[in-house]
Amino acid sequence: MATKRAPKRAYLDDYLKFGFTSIVIEGIEKPQCVICLKVLSAESMKPFELKRHFEKEHSTYNDRNVSFFQRQSQSVKKSRLDTTGQTAITIRAEVEASYVVSTIGEELVLPCTKDIVCIMIGADVVKKLSSLSISDNNVQRRIQEMSEDIKNQVVEQIKQSPIFVLQLDEPTDVSSCAQLMIYVRYIHDSNFKEEFLFCRPLDSQTRGIDVFNKVDTFFCKRRSRLEKSWAVCTDGAPSMLGSHSGFQTRVRQFVPDVITNHCMIDREALAAKTLLASLNVILQEVFKIVNFVKSSAVNTRLFRNLCLDMDAAHMNLLYHTEVR
Structure with missing residues (x-):
């Protein structure tokens, strides 16, 4: 005969007088002490279990009122790193706000502009404003065009610079795909500038020749010269430092006097x-x-x-x- 499972007990606000709030771990609500932060099992969501923990571990807090435990509970919830913490709540609010303001141009700015123009100038000009399209698809295309324009500006500034320096990083994302990230430092208007150049996935292998081909292809498509590279900064991976086919060796074939340095992006691990x-x-x-x-x-x-x-x-x- 199958045994019946004990019903899951829900957290009650009255449990706060025992110094306990609730926390959800993998979809299961469990009691958490607001003093020692210990999380008890879901089966311990009973008044006598919580009271026993409180009297055994925190008997010195017997004279505290409920408002004290409320303040402790709020402090605990704000410090959590899960989806109930203050950080996660703030991030969710920021994401939601970004979606709301993404349609503000079409739903608020343009109608307000039409009303202002109609009153101040006349209805004839409003007809011209009606031809202005700021739908989500158009805004998306404009953002992509602006991004491409920024990249072209950086490339043009690199072309005008007498020298430039490259820094390479090859992290692996959560899908185990290697991503080649390139940073560039160059001279523009007598000042040093540092920009993020590009990020490209290394789909198959991560050999020195694969890394070099990605970098060389980027510069060739934009009619820039890799020979102007004055220094290269990489990590100590064999694909970067290999004496026969490493990335640095490939670069030296084009720039024999190039200076090589060790990357300091992961300086904590170093x-x-x-x-x-x-x-x-x-x-x-x-x-x-x-x-x-x-x-x-x-x-x-x-x-x-x-x-x-x-x-x-x-x-x-x-x-x-x-x-x-």
Whole structure:
């Protein structure tokens, strides 16, 4: 005979007098203490369970009134990094506002302009304004044209500069696709300028020749000369530093005197390489533990179950990214 599941208990505002608010983890509502921030299991959403935790762990707060716990609860919710935190709420509001103002030209600005012109100048001019199209598709095309124009301006300034410097980064996105990002620094009007040049996916391989072809194709299409490159900044990957087919070697075939530097985009990871021996031992132990868990599907599932049993906020580990 199948056993009946215990009904899920919902959070009640009265639980706040025991110092507990609620938090939703993977769709399950659980009680969270506003003092020690500990998250109890969903089965603990009972008055006597919450009261027992409060009296055992926080008996010194017995004389506090409900308003104190309300302030604590608001502080906890604001500090959360999930979708209920203040940061997530602000981001959602910003995204929603960006969608609202995207139609403001068509729905508000143009009608207001027509009313003003009709009163101040006359109805004949309003007919001319009616031919002005600011629909969402037209605005999208204008933005794309403006983006292309900005890129063309940067390329023209690079052509006029006597020299320029390139910095390459090859991060991998969430879909495991390598993205080649290029930054450029050059001279314009006797001042140094730094701009983001382009981002292109490396669809197949990430060899030095593949990286070089992306860069060379970009400059060739815009009739610019890679020979004006004075320095190149890359990381220490073999595809960049290879003595036979690395990107830097390919560039030297066009610019023999080019200066090469190590990229400092991931400077935090580079700084970790020079940690004190006492700190580095701890860091290496953490790497070993993470690799042990992530190296096996069984270990990963066991670790996830352990996190679930402990009501941990996070269930997965991330690999350490080695910077070369």
